[in-house]
Amino acid sequence: MPNPTAAMLVIGDEILSGRTRDANMHFLAQELTKHGIDLKEVRIVSDDAEAIETAVKALSQAYDHVFSSGGIGPTHDDITADCIARAFGARIDVREDARALLEAHYDQSGLELNAARLRMARIPDGATLIDNPVSTAPGFTLGNVHVMAGVPSVFRAMVASVLPTLTGGKPLLSQTLRVNRGEGDIAANLSALAQDFDDLSIGCYPFQINGVFGANVVVRGTDGARIDAAITRLARELDL
Amino acid sequence: MPNPTAAMLVIGDEILSGRTRDANMHFLAQELTKHGIDLKEVRIVSDDAEAIETAVKALSQAYDHVFSSGGIGPTHDDITADCIARAFGARIDVREDARALLEAHYDQSGLELNAARLRMARIPDGATLIDNPVSTAPGFTLGNVHVMAGVPSVFRAMVASVLPTLTGGKPLLSQTLRVNRGEGDIAANLSALAQDFDDLSIGCYPFQINGVFGANVVVRGTDGARIDAAITRLARELDL
Structure with a gap:
């Protein structure tokens, strides 16, 4: 059975304006990978009701899960909850269970x-x-x-609350082979490898350090033995 | 006249799997802001022909400009150019002007x-x-x-090549007021401010340092005097 799929929706003018750098996407991507849920798409939209609603509808129809971050605080620009409710045609108001949590918290503080x-x-x-x-x-x-929430410490805590409740699949495994040659030199090997191992995803990420070209070949999949086999074959072909 | 709008499309399995952290989005967001082009949406999709084509079509119809990063190298997973051509119904093949550039480069090296x-x-x-x-x-x-390209040094160089050829608008300016109170304490002020300055975007970004709650209020817009006025009013209201 294929792994469940997911998308992330980041609500954040402050990221689109370049003021801050998103900190939640990388964390969620790593957690989902461990949990065997395939993150297929990320969208970042501005704090705009129509943009949020349109994105939520599209993503919730296309993927098994959608994880959103941002826009659920107390200020006028926190409109996410209302947008999600509208996207699902659900009524929204102050709910007693949530009010009770907040009352206890603010009483104490x-x-x-x-x-x-x-x-x-x-x-x-x-x-x-x-x-x-x-x-x-x-x-x-x-x-x-x-x-x-968008605040990274809160986002992480919420991900930790949610993930154990979701049925995951097989964790996505990966191995990396570093090759000190230009991509163009190894492209033919990679192409043949990708054909023979079509159950794996084979990516090639070039780098350049002090003028020397190289590439990290990353082989991903859910079957560790197949990844071993692919990496071993490539290393042999390239005399590594 | 409103500023031109833009979207960014990042093609990258390696980001969705959590293996690497995107480095180009934050850079592009800052450059576009300086150039007066409003970045409205970012999408990250996997190295999948259908996903790329669908996203390119949607974004190029919705925004004035689309900037893509990734997937234009020499290996089998570099499928972006072909996908973009298909999205526009354009023929694609080795082109002589591009071949001449590469020939000169590889001859020399x-x-x-x-x-x-x-x-x-x-x-x-x-x-x-x-x-x-x-x-x-x-x-x-x-x-x-x-x-x-997705390699950050190349992406940056290409952005520097492209941006001067595009007509920008007014640079998006911003000022930040740091408030050492919880968001919930200043929400009413912000809401009234947002109503009275509806030509500006007013965002509130909470933080928590050593158990103390605070918020950065960011006021953005293209008219510096209006931003000054909004920040001054808020500071006065909050006795800062």
Whole structure:
């Protein structure tokens, strides 16, 4: 059975403007790979209701899972929850289970659960809460969309809450062979290898260090023995 | 007149698998912001012909410019040029102007211009070459799609070749106000500010350092005086 597929949706003007560098994508990609869920696509869109809604619909139809990051805080630009609700035609309002979590948290910290903070308890009907051990305000899963915060520490904690609840497949394994020749010299070998091992994905990533050209050949797949066989054959062909 | 819009398309299994971290998006986002071109969306797709073609078509219809990175080398997994040609219904083959560039380069370096390397001269009919001062093999512009290499040093050089040829708009300016209070405390101020300055984009990015919550309020727009006014008002309201 093929592995489940996934997409990530990053909501973030601050990334598109170049102000900050996304920190969540690389983390999620690595976690999904370990868990045997194939990340097939990432989209980064701006904090714009129509852009978010359109992307959520497209991705949730095309993939088994969608993981979103960003836009679920207390301020006016945090519109993700409402957009996801609209994409699924779900009603959204302050939900009592989420409000109870926030009340307990703010009671303890002596801060007021004001109208802005209460926005973080807006959860669509039918959604399951995602635990947030860092700062309490929960994420949620609606349909196949897992809605998480953008703050990296919170995002990571939410991924750790969600992933064990999802059925994974076989972890994607990989081996890398470093070749100190230009890509163009080994392209014919790689092409033949890719044909004979069509159950594996064979990528070639060139580098240039101090004017010397080389390439990292990365062989990926779910069967470790096949990856061994492919790497061994290539090393032999290239006299490595 | 509103600024031109753009999307970026990253072609990269190695990013989706978590093996490497994308290095080009952040660079391009900053360059476009300086040049007055609004980056509205980024998509990362795998090295898959259908995924690339679908994304190119969607993005080139939705935005004024599309910048792609990755998949234009000499190996079997370098399929971007052919996919872009198909997306535009253009014929593609080894083109003499590109072949001449490669011939001169490989003659000089004493390497053979073999069949694999000649693949890098496959350029769609009607495309304009993008200069590559780092490693010669050119990128190209077809329609509104600018096709560039994924190797960061080459990507940057190609961006530097392309950007001056594009009509930009007003550079996107921004100012940041650091507030040492939780987002929830300042949300009402921000919401009112966003309403009164609806020509600006006002984002709020929370942080947590040693257990203390704070937020960076970022005000973006093309009119520096308006940004000044918004920041000044907010600072006064918050007694900063």
